Amino acid sequence: MTTPLKCLLAGVMFVAIGGCAAVESPSDGATPSDGSALDVKAPLLPSALFSGQSEQFEAWHCSPARQHLITAVDGETLRLWSLHGAWRLPQAVVASGARYQDGDISFWNRGEQALVETPRGQLQCDLAASRDASTREEHPNVMFRGQGNEPGWSVALAHDSPELTLTTDYGENVETLNYMVSVMDNEAGRVVLENADADAFFRVRIEAGACFDDMSGHPFPARVTLSVDGEQYSGCGQGIAPSS
Incomplete structure (x- = not known):
């Protein structure tokens, strides 16, 4: 059965603005990769x-x-992420709390409770967890980091x-590898990176959407x-912008 939020959000698109161009400075950003092995800049x-x-993140x-x-x-x-994607809602005038609305969709936050209104009904929400966003101070020169558990692994994009x-293997194995971009869908918030070398093949798939660390429960805006x-390993991740 289709959930109310899925029905609600199916027709609304996250405002994607050419990737992290909105947050990366020209010296940190780069022109999008065309998948060529000659690329020398990050996408x-x-x-x-x-x-x-x-x-x-909450x-x-x-x-x-x-x-x-x-x-x-x-x-x-x-910025709002569900299991089905990501959206942006501008702030609306409200007597109490903080309300954000785009058309028939609204998120009304009142302390540790929130009301999500959709054309198909309402959702009553309670604050469950929060996490400080990762920064460049914590992860120097990294624009995206994904991680997972059992066994512990991480991937960091320069x-x-x-x-x-x-x-991989809880930090026992560390490799620095070149990649090519095989999929870049800004509208859907989806990226696929891979190595075309069949002898050392790997693939990293990143998708915008609510993700929760399966050990800590901490929230992330991307599934990896x-x-x-x-x-094949599954985990969560977050884009990391330069410090302002």
């Missing part, structure tokens, strides 16, 4: 993978549809070149799937 990633100017558990949402307040705009650092050495 621009969809803005839906980033927190904007927000310093925190996770909300909603009923009656058992939806899990993630929000980040970016100035006068609310901000200035098409290469990534892949860490890593395929390497014949194995």
Whole structure:
């Protein structure tokens, strides 16, 4: 059965602005990769993978549809992620609390509770968790970082070149690898990176959408799937913008 939020958000698109061009300075950004092995600059990633100017992500558990949402307040705009994608809602005038609305969709935050209104009904949401957004101070020269558990792994994309650092087996194995962009969909917030070398093949799939660390429960704005050495791993991630 289609959930209320899925029906609601199916016709609304996240405002993607050419990837992290909205947050990367010209010296940190780069022209999009065309998949050529001659590329020497990192690609621009969809803005839906980033927190904007927000310093925190908040996770909300909603009923009656058992939806899990993630929000980040970016100035006068609310960035909203569900299991089905990402959206931006501009701030609206309201007597109390903070309300963000785009057409028939609204998110009304009143402390640790929120009301999500849709053309198909309402969702009552409670604040479940929060996490400080990752920064360049914590991860120097990294424009996106994904991670997962059991076994512990991480992938970090360099901000200035098409290469990534892949860490597997709880940190036992660390490799720096070049990649090519095989999919770049700014509107959907989806990116696929891979190595065309069949002898050392890997693929990293990144999709904008609510993701929760399966050990800590911490919220992230992207789901990450890593395929390497014949194995597939799932985790969460976040785009990391330069410090302002």
